Amino acid sequence: MKLYSSKLAPSPLKVLIFLAEKNIKDVEIVNLNLAELEHKKPEYMSIAPNSRVPALQLDDESVILETTAICRYLESIYPEPNMFGETPIEIALIEMWYSRVTYELSTPLAHGFRHTHPHMSKMEDQNKEFGLSQRNIGLSALETFNEIIASKEFITCDKFTYADIQMATNLNFLVRLNRLELKDYKNLNDYVTQIFARPSFSV
Numbered sequence: 001m002k003l004y005s006s007k008l009a010p011s012p013l014k015v016l017i018f019l020a021e022k023n024i025k026d027v028e029i030v031n032l033n034l035a036e037l038e039h040k041k042p043e044y045m046s047i048a049p050n051s052r053v054p055a056l057q058l059d060d061e062s063v064i065l066e067t068t069a070i071c072r073y074l075e076s077i078y079p080e081p082n083m084f085g086e087t088p089i090e091i092a093l094i095e096m097w098y099s100r101v102t103y104e105l106s107t108p109l110a111h112g113f114r115h116t117h118p119h120m121s122k123m124e125d126q127n128k129e130f131g132l133s134q135r136n137i138g139l140s141a142l143e144t145f146n147e148i149i150a151s152k153e154f155i156t157c158d159k160f161t162y163a164d165i166q167m168a169t170n171l172n173f174l175v176r177l178n179r180l181e182l183k184d185y186k187n188l189n190d191y192v193t194q195i196f197a198r199p200s201f202s203v
C-alpha cells in the first residue's frame with residue numbers, strides 16, 4: 001500500500017497518527033510538496049482526481065480518498081487497537097463525537113479562517129461577513145467544548161479513539177489559524193497537550 005501524504009498537512013497527519021497507533025508498517029509514504037503544487041500534476045490527479053491528500057493506493061491499484069474512509073479501511077484490516085468502537089454503543093458514541101467535533105467546532109473555525117485570513121484571499125472566494133459570523137460561532141463552540149472536555153482525558157468512551165485524533169489535530173491548527181490562543185481555553189489546552197504527548201503524534 002502507498003499513502004500519498006504531505007508534511008505538515010493536517011488531513012494526512014491524521015492517517016499517519018492512525019498508522020502509528022496501530023503500528024502498521026506495510027504502508028509506503030509518498031510525500032507531495034503542496035506548495036509546489038505537486039498534487040495538481042496529472043500523475044497525481046490520475047490517482048486522486050480531487051487533487052487532495054491523503055490518498056491510499058492499494059496493491060491492486062484501487063484508491064481510497066478521504067481521511068476517515070482510509071482510516072476505516074485500515075481499521076478493518078488491522079482491528080487492534082480498536083479506534084472506531086467495538087460495541088454498538090461505542091461505535092455510535094465515537095461517530096457522534098467525531099461528527100460533533102467536525103460540524104459544531106471545526107467547520108465554523110475552518111470557514112472563519114478561510115473567509116477572513118488575508119493569506120487565503122487567493123485560494124478562496126472570500127465572504128468576510130460570512131467568515132466573521134462563522135468565526136463567532138467557532139468562538140462559542142470553543143467555550144462549549146472547553147466545558148465538555150473538563151476533567152475528561154478523552155472525548156468519549158474513556159479511551160483514545162478516532163474522535164480524539166479529529167479533535168486534537170483540528171484544534172491544534174484551526175485555533176492558531178483563527179489567530180486565537182489555545183491556552184485561553186484551559187481545559188482544551190490541557191486535553192490537546194496530553195493527546196499530543198502520545199508517541200503516535202510525533203510522526
Ligand SMILES: N[C@@H](CCC(=O)N[C@@H](CS)C(=O)NCC(=O)O)C(=O)O
Pocket residue numbers: 009010011012034039051052053054065066067068
Ligand atoms: N475531506 C478531505 C480533505 C483533504 C484535504 O483538504 N487535504 C488538504 C491537505 S490537509 C489538501 O490536499 N489540500 C490541497 C488543496 O486544497 O489544493 C479528507 O478528509 O481527506
